[in-house]
Amino acid sequence: MDFLKLLDGFTERRTRTVAQNASRRGFLAGVSKLLVAGAFALPVLPFDRTNAHAAGGHGAAKKKAEPTDTDCDYWRYCSVDGFLCSCCGGTMTTCPPGSTPSAVSWVGTCHNPADGRDYLISYNDCCGKTACGRCFCNTNIRERPGYRMGVHNDINWCMANQSSHYHCTVSIVVGLEEGQS
Amino acid sequence: MEKIKKRRWLLALPLCMATSLAVAGPGKPAPLPEEEIGLERLAPPDGNRLYVTDFVFNHMVDGRIHVVDGKAGRFLGQVVSGYGALTTVSPDGKSIYVATTYYPRLYRGQRSDVVEIHDGETLELKGEIDIPAKKAQAASYRSMLVPSSDGRFLYVQNATPATSVTVVDLQARKFVAEIPTPGCWSIQSWGQGHRFSTICGDGTLLTVTLDEAGQAKSRERSPRFFDPDKDPIYVHPEMLGEDRYFVSYYGNVYKVGLSGDKPSFAAPWSLLDAGDRKQAWRPGGMQVTTLHRASGTLFVNMHDKGEEGSHKNPSKEIWAYDVSSQKRVARIPSNGAISLVASQGADPLLYSLNVEKGEIVARKIAKGYPKLNTVAGIGETSLFMEVR
Numbered sequence: 416m417d418f419l420k421l422l423d424g425f426t427e428r429r430t431r432t433v434a435q436n437a438s439r440r441g442f443l444a445g446v447s448k449l450l451v452a453g454a455f456a457l458p459v460l461p462f463d464r465t466n467a468h469a470a471g472g473h474g475a476a477k478k479k480a481e482p483t484d485t486d487c488d489y490w491r492y493c494s495v496d497g498f499l500c501s502c503c504g505g506t507m508t509t510c511p512p513g514s515t516p517s518a519v520s521w522v523g524t525c526h527n528p529a530d531g532r533d534y535l536i537s538y539n540d541c542c543g544k545t546a547c548g549r550c551f552c553n554t555n556i557r558e559r560p561g562y563r564m565g566v567h568n569d570i571n572w573c574m575a576n577q578s579s580h581y582h583c584t585v586s587i588v589v590g591l592e593e594g595q596s
Numbered sequence: 597m598e599k600i601k602k603r604r605w606l607l608a609l610p611l612c613m614a615t616s617l618a619v620a621g622p623g624k625p626a627p628l629p630e631e632e633i634g635l636e637r638l639a640p641p642d643g644n645r646l647y648v649t650d651f652v653f654n655h656m657v658d659g660r661i662h663v664v665d666g667k668a669g670r671f672l673g674q675v676v677s678g679y680g681a682l683t684t685v686s687p688d689g690k691s692i693y694v695a696t697t698y699y700p701r702l703y704r705g706q707r708s709d710v711v712e713i714h715d716g717e718t719l720e721l722k723g724e725i726d727i728p729a730k731k732a733q734a735a736s737y738r739s740m741l742v743p744s745s746d747g748r749f750l751y752v753q754n755a756t757p758a759t760s761v762t763v764v765d766l767q768a769r770k771f772v773a774e775i776p777t778p779g780c781w782s783i784q785s786w787g788q789g790h791r792f793s794t795i796c797g798d799g800t801l802l803t804v805t806l807d808e809a810g811q812a813k814s815r816e817r818s819p820r821f822f823d824p825d826k827d828p829i830y831v832h833p834e835m836l837g838e839d840r841y842f843v844s845y846y847g848n849v850y851k852v853g854l855s856g857d858k859p860s861f862a863a864p865w866s867l868l869d870a871g872d873r874k875q876a877w878r879p880g881g882m883q884v885t886t887l888h889r890a891s892g893t894l895f896v897n898m899h900d901k902g903e904e905g906s907h908k909n910p911s912k913e914i915w916a917y918d919v920s921s922q923k924r925v926a927r928i929p930s931n932g933a934i935s936l937v938a939s940q941g942a943d944p945l946l947y948s949l950n951v952e953k954g955e956i957v958a959r960k961i962a963k964g965y966p967k968l969n970t971v972a973g974i975g976e977t978s979l980f981m982e983v984r
Contacts, residue, residue: 493905494905519757543703543704544703545655545656545657545702545703546653546654546655546656546657548654548655551653553908554905555905555906555907555908556904556905557904557905558905558907558908559824559828560781560782560795560828560829560830560831561732561734561755561759561781561782561831562779562780562781562782562795562796562797562824562831563797563824563828564755564757564759564779564781564797567781569734569735569737570732570733570734570735570755570757571680571733571734572757573733574732574733574755574756574757575756575757577707578699578703578704578707579679579680579697579707579733580657580679580699580703581656
C-alpha cells in the first residue's frame with residue numbers, strides 16, 4: 416500500500432511536470448514507458464454512441480442545452496470508458512466513499528469549449544468495490560490499442576491496486592496540451 | 597429421509613386423485629408419467645457452435661461465456677468466467693480456456709489468477725492452473741489468450757500495466773515461464789513451432805521463440821511495418837494459413853507472414869475507394885474482421901461518417917473483400933454489430949453481434965448473404981465470439 420501511495424504521488428508529480436514541460440507525444444510516450452500511473456478506466460464498452468449518451472437514465476440531470484458532469488458528452492469525458500463517478504457518490508475528481516483511487520491511469524486529451532483550450536485528462540479508476548453500474552459512457556477520442564498502453568482503455572486500470580475490482584472512473588485535469596496557454 | 601418420503605407421498609396424492617378423475621372422465625388423455633431430473637451433455641461441436649464472451653460490465657465479477665447453436669439459434673449453456681476474464685476455445689472445441697481473477701471474499705483478500713480448462717461437451721471444470729497474478733484484466737480480443745499451434749502451450753497476455761506473456765504448459769498443467777514484452781501488446785501465435793509475435797508501440801513486431809520447456813530461447817525485433825501514429829492497427833488477427841491479416845483504424849489491410857525464419861510484410865492495401873473516403877467509411881467495433889478461409893473472403897465491420905474516436909463504433913454495413921484480388925465483393929446490411937465471426941466447413945455462416953441487444957444475426961456465406969436467423973438476449977455485455 417505504501418508503495419502504491421508512493422507511486423501515486425510520484426505519478427501525480429511526474430504527470431503534472433511532464434505535462435507542463437513536454438510535448439504531448441513525448442508526454443504520452445513517457446507515460447507508456449514509465450507505465451506510470453495514475454488512474455485508469457475500465458474495459459471498453461463499445462455501445463452504440465448514437466444512443467449511449469444514456470447517463471440520464473441513471474438519475475443523472477435531465478438533458479439540458481449544456482452537458483453537465485453526469486452527461487457522457489461533457490467535455491472532459493471525451494475518452495471515458497466506464498461508469499462516471501459523478502453518478503456513483505463521487506465527483507469528476509473524487510472517488511466515492513470507501514473506494515480506492517487507482518494507482519495507475521491512462522490519459523486523454525479533451526477540448527474545453529468554455530475556454531477553447533485542449534487539456535490532458537487523467538482517467539483514474541476508483542477501485543475496491545464491484546461495478547457501480549450507473550452512468551455508463553464509452554468515448555474513445557485518441558484512444559489506441561494496448562501497444563500504446565498509456566492511451567488504452569480496453570483494460571482495467573484498477574489492475575495495480577490491492578483489490579483490482581473496478582467501481583467507476585474520474586476525469587482529472589493534469590495539464591494543458593502542448594502549445595496551449 | 598422419512599420426511600422426504602412423506603412429502604413425496606403427499607405430492608403423489610393429488611396425482612392419484614387426478615388419475616382417478618382422468619380415468620373416470622371419458623375423453624381425457626392419460627396422465628403424464630412421472631419424471632426424473634436429467635443433465636444435458638453437448639454433442640461435439642458441428643462447426644456452428646458459438647462461444648460468446650460476456651463480461652457483464654454492470655457486475656463484472658461474474659463474467660460468463662454463452663454457448664449457442666448458431667445455426668439453429670438455440671442457447672446451449674454457460675461457462676462461468678470470473679472477473680475480467682480472457683477466453684478462448686481449443687481448435688477442436690474440446691476445451692474452453694479461461695484466464696481469470698478471483699478474490700476469496702468476492703472483492704477483497706489475496707488476488708489469485710488462474711487458467712481454467714472447461715470441458716467443451718459437459719461444460720464442467722476439468723482443470724485449473726495457477727498463474728502469476730498479472731493477467732491482463734482486459735477486453736478479450738482473440739490475441740489475448742492463445743494456444744500454441746500444437747496445443748502444448750497456452751500464452752496469456754499480462755499487464756501490470758508493464759506487459760509480459762505467461763506461458764502455461766497444458767500437458768503438464770503448470771505455469772512454466774513469464775516472458776517480458778515491454779511496450780508490446782497481443783499474442784500472434786505462429787503456425788509452426790513454439791513461437792509468437794507481439795505488436796509493439798513503435799510499429800514493429802517482437803518475435804519470441806521458446807525452447808521445449810517453454811522458456812524464451814530467442815527474441816527478435818522486426819523492421820517497422822506500420823505507423824502507430826498515422827495508421828494504428830487493431831490487434832485482432834485473421835488467420836489464413838501462415839498469413840495474418842490486420843486492419844487499421846483508417847481502413848488499410850496489413851498482411852503479415854508468420855513463417856520461415858522471421859515475419860514478412862506485404863505492402864498494405866486500402867479497403868476504401870475515393871467515394872468511400874469522401875463519406876469517411878471506416879472499420880469499427882471490437883472484433884472488427886472475420887475471414888471465410890475457403891473462399892478467401894475478409895469481412896470488415898464498417899461505419900460511415902468516421903472520425904477520431906469512432907474506431908469502436910458499431911457497423912452500418914459489413915463489407916466483404918476477396919483477399920487475393922483485394923476487391924470488395926459485397927456490402928451487407930448490419931445489425932449495428934461490434935463483432936463478427938465466420939464459420940468454416942460445409943455450412944459456412946457469417947455471425948454479427950449487437951452488444952446492446954445481445955443479438956446475433958446469422959447469414960449464409962453465399963450469394964446475397966441471405967439471413968438465416970436472429971437470436972437476441974445472448975448476455976448483457978457480450979463483446980466477442982468464437983466458433984467451432
